[in-house]
Amino acid sequence: MKELVIATQNKGKIAEFKQILEKKGLIVKSLLDYPDIPDIIEDGTTFSENATKKAETLAKYLNSSVIADDSGLVIDAIDGRPGVYSARYAGETKSDSANIEKVLRELVDVPSEDRTGRFVCVIAVARPNEQTLIFEGSCEGTIATEPRGSNGFGYDPIFYIPELEKTMAQLTSEEKNVRSHRANALKNLFANQADWS
Numbered sequence: 001m002k003e004l005v006i007a008t009q010n011k012g013k014i015a016e017f018k019q020i021l022e023k024k025g026l027i028v029k030s031l032l033d034y035p036d037i038p039d040i041i042e043d044g045t046t047f048s049e050n051a052t053k054k055a056e057t058l059a060k061y062l063n064s065s066v067i068a069d070d071s072g073l074v075i076d077a078i079d080g081r082p083g084v085y086s087a088r089y090a091g092e093t094k095s096d097s098a099n100i101e102k103v104l105r106e107l108v109d110v111p112s113e114d115r116t117g118r119f120v121c122v123i124a125v126a127r128p129n130e131q132t133l134i135f136e137g138s139c140e141g142t143i144a145t146e147p148r149g150s151n152g153f154g155y156d157p158i159f160y161i162p163e164l165e166k167t168m169a170q171l172t173s174e175e176k177n178v179r180s181h182r183a184n185a186l187k188n189l190f191a192n193q194a195d196w197s
């Protein structure tokens with residue numbers, strides 16, 4: 001079976017990649033399988049820059065093909081924040097609950113019709129001696145006024161999907177993984193790069 005290495009330490013992302021990719025007969029590995037690799041500093045100003053850096057760093061180290069996901073929540077009413085800074089929005093500790101509280105505080109006076117936003121995922125495919133490829137996916141929603149649901153990770157409890165009348169954290173993993181920004185980026189990857197390795 002083919003192995004696919006993802007340059008991420010995020011357990012929520014890893015579970016989602018596994019659920020989507022194992023159905024295609026791929027074995028999914030991640031940075032958790034390579035604990036000796038030093039932290040990859042995400043100092044880019046775009047999802048694409050950070051995804052490229054994560055994928056290329058690990059691809060060089062392993063001398064094989066690697067993909068990386070850089071993603072985040074883009075909220076219109078606050079100029080696209082937290083955006084590329086989503087993981088550490090409320091500080092270096094990377095706390096999901098502190099990040100959510102900060103976003104809700106910033107949106108406290110924003111009326112429901114202006115609370116639009118989207119999750120964005122950029123996947124970089126890095127291969128030794130070849131140009132890195134970039135695939136993007138997004139998922140539209142609105143920002144709830146309080147957290148609801150306990151599935152998923154990150155900002156899922158405040159990301160409301162009007163058509164389903166549920167937050168992303170109230171969806172099952174199957175429901176999330178057919179509509180999420182990550183699922184959509186992977187659809188683009190497989191549409192363009194069926195034999196990705």
Ligand SMILES: O=P(O)(O)OP(=O)(O)OP(=O)(O)OC[C@H]1O[C@@H](n2cnc3c(O)ncnc32)[C@H](O)[C@@H]1O
Pocket residue numbers: 007008009010013042069070071072073086087088099119152153154155156180182
């Ligand atoms: O860099 P890696 O190791 O992949 O893990 P990370 O958590 O630092 O990942 P990012 O740098 O891409 O930051 C993405 C952040 O955006 C948020 N996020 C991304 N995808 C999400 C999702 O599907 N649901 C909820 N929040 C998400 C969440 O806060 C993530 O920590």
Ligand SMILES: [Mg+2]
Pocket residue numbers: 042087
């Ligand atoms: Mg990160």
